[in-house]
Each structure stands twice: as C-alpha cells, then as structure tokens.
Amino acid sequence: MHADQMDVTVEVVAALVAEQFPQWRGLPVRPLPSAGTVNALFRIGPDVVLRFPLRPSAGPDLRDELLREQEYARLFAAHLPVAVPEPLGLGEAGDGYSGPWAAYRFIPGETARPDRIGDPDVFARDLAGVVVALRGIDTRGRSWSGSGRGGPLAAQDAGVRAALAVSGALTDTVALAEVWDRCRDARRDDPADGWIHADLMPGNLLVRDGRLVAVIDLGTVGVGDPAVDLMPAWNLFDAGSRETYRRALGVDDATWERGRGWALVQAINALPYYVETNPVMASIARHTLRAVLG
Known part of the structure; x- marks a missing residue:
C-alpha cells in the first residue's frame, strides 16, 4: 500500500516474541487478515494480538506514539460502554524489524x-x-x-x-x-x-x-x-x-x-x-x- 512500508514475516515476529516476551515463546504465531493501512497484525496463541507499524522508525516519535495509544486505552477502558484494546506490553526493534511494536489482549469479533x-x-x-x-x-x-x-x-x-x-x-x-x-x-x-x-x-x-x-x-x-x-x-x-x-x-x-x-x-x-x-x-x-x- 505504501512505497516505504516494511513487510513483516511470521518468522521475524516469532523471533522477536521469543526474545522479548519469553512467556509467549512457543505459542503459535499467525498473521491476521486486515484491511488496515497502518499496522500488520499477528495473533499469538489465543489471547494476544501484536501490532507492527508498516512504517517502523527507530526514532523516539513512534515509540512515544505507541505509548500514548496504550495510555489512552487505559483511560477509555474506565469510561466507555464497550471494550477497547487492553495493553499488554511494548516491543522493541530487533533483527528483521527496525522499530517498536505493541501487544494487546485479543478481542473476539x-x-x-x-x-x-x-x-x-x-x-x-x-x-x-x-x-x-x-x-x-x-x-x-x-x-x-x-x-x-x-x-x-x-x-x-x-x-x-x-x-x-x-x-x-x-x-x-x-x-x-x-x-x-x-x-x-x-x-x-x-x-x-x-x-x-x-x-x-x-x-x-x-x-x-x-x-x-x-x-x-x-x-x-x-x-x-x-x-x-x-x-x-x-x-x-x-x-x-x-x-x-x-x-x-x-x-x-x-x-x-x-x-x-x-x-x-x-x-x-x-x-x-x-x-x-x-x-x-x-x-x-x-x-x-x-x-x-x-
């Protein structure tokens, strides 16, 4: 979709998860089909969804943006009448992916x-x-x-x-x-x-x-x-x-x-x-x- 987007593979995701979130090591990793334009989505086991920005950046701005998004999720969870994503963690750049990424609890639907x-x-x-x-x-x-x-x-x-x-x-x-x-x-x-x-x-x-x-x-x-x-x-x-x-x-x-x-x-x-x-x-x-x- 974007000339500068990064293709994220299951193998790269599995390796990053194993290194940074050992509690999820060994759980099956599968891509989630999405028409979204900002993130590639992956499901880890039954309860976790990972969001990898298609245009990653190693600078501080993207990391601050992802942290802010998780802050808003916590704020809104206390006020909205429907569910919002529950933050589970923030991943960092590693082999095969050059920026931060986010983990949330999976919401069925x-x-x-x-x-x-x-x-x-x-x-x-x-x-x-x-x-x-x-x-x-x-x-x-x-x-x-x-x-x-x-x-x-x-x-x-x-x-x-x-x-x-x-x-x-x-x-x-x-x-x-x-x-x-x-x-x-x-x-x-x-x-x-x-x-x-x-x-x-x-x-x-x-x-x-x-x-x-x-x-x-x-x-x-x-x-x-x-x-x-x-x-x-x-x-x-x-x-x-x-x-x-x-x-x-x-x-x-x-x-x-x-x-x-x-x-x-x-x-x-x-x-x-x-x-x-x-x-x-x-x-x-x-x-x-x-x-x-x-």
Whole structure:
C-alpha cells in the first residue's frame, strides 16, 4: 500500500516474541487478515494480538506514539460502554524489524459491515453511546494539538482539492466540490474541544452477534472538534440509521455539516491512494462519497 512500508514475516515476529516476551515463546504465531493501512497484525496463541507499524522508525516519535495509544486505552477502558484494546506490553526493534511494536489482549469479533450488523438502528445508538461517553471524559484543559483530525476544516482545503483533482475518473468531483465548500464553511458556535477517536471507520468497530462490542485502533485519538466522530454516519450507516445516529447525538445542523466534511476528507483522500492497493478501503471510500452526496 505504501512505497516505504516494511513487510513483516511470521518468522521475524516469532523471533522477536521469543526474545522479548519469553512467556509467549512457543505459542503459535499467525498473521491476521486486515484491511488496515497502518499496522500488520499477528495473533499469538489465543489471547494476544501484536501490532507492527508498516512504517517502523527507530526514532523516539513512534515509540512515544505507541505509548500514548496504550495510555489512552487505559483511560477509555474506565469510561466507555464497550471494550477497547487492553495493553499488554511494548516491543522493541530487533533483527528483521527496525522499530517498536505493541501487544494487546485479543478481542473476539468481526469488523463492522452492513451484513454483520443485526439491527442498524440499535448499532447506531450503541455507537452514539460510545461517542457520548468519549465527550464526557475530562480533557483537563487540553485542546486540539495542531495536527491530525479535529482542527478547522478549512485547514484541509488544499488536500481535498488536490485529491479531487486526481479523482475525476473515480467519482463525481464536481458535486463533491460543492458539498465540500458548504461543509468547510459550516460554523462552529461551541469552541470547546472534546476527546475524539478520530478514526471511527468500519474496520475499527468490532461486532459480535450483530452488536457493537469494541472500538479498536486508538492511534488517532486526541482532543478536537467532536464533529469528527460523526464520520460513521456516512462511512457505514444507511439513510435510516444515519438519522438514528444523529438523533442519538443531538447535533445541530452546522455540526452535522462539519461531520459530513470530515467524512468527505477521509474518503476523497483514501480513494485515489488505495484504489489499486486496498480494495476494502477503496470500497468504503466510494460508499462514503455516495452517502455524502445523498
């Protein structure tokens, strides 16, 4: 998917585990299929999942990022109505892999998609409950960090227009540009930032027996505009459950439009980038853009 990504093998993973986590030495190692774009996943025995960044780095920034993600997992576990990944440890660079990696307790479930969801309206209300719980966590005075999702939509304008410029054969870029102009300029009356997951994509929502059981992948978590976590309204839900999600969150028109804008930002950037390399992500992007235009 990425020109600079590292291919991680079962043999390398098994050797790193044996050296750094001897309690898991000898347990079977198997790759987990994933449409994710950031990590290669491996399951160790029945209870452990390992996350190896596809773009490892030996510098301190990636290690700090992984530690921060585990810190957020511990914070959210005490507040959210569904499971989040439980940190089990942090691995270090070794032979065959040039950066840190993370270990979590495995959560049984399947990633969300319409045919795996039992009642879409129940699912929408359950996910809204997660978002409401996130908003209720004390930010301790934090605000948007200045990078990543959660700041002013206008800061995304150049990237959106560049993606639209190369996507004319993939989607209705003229109509999307009109929607983008409206969303980008939607007002924000309440300047208070809150905790946001910031990547509530179907692949980060786990389903069991048709119900939402976990929210995973906390690598994008931060504090910012709560409208960011409206993205599932367009990247997953149909028209009916989209409205259920909105009612459950009680958002005003301007916030709803900013949420639409964030869904558009994610999808229009993903579509041309992944159209040849990640069909699942490209399909979600197409679904999102159709819904944004609906």
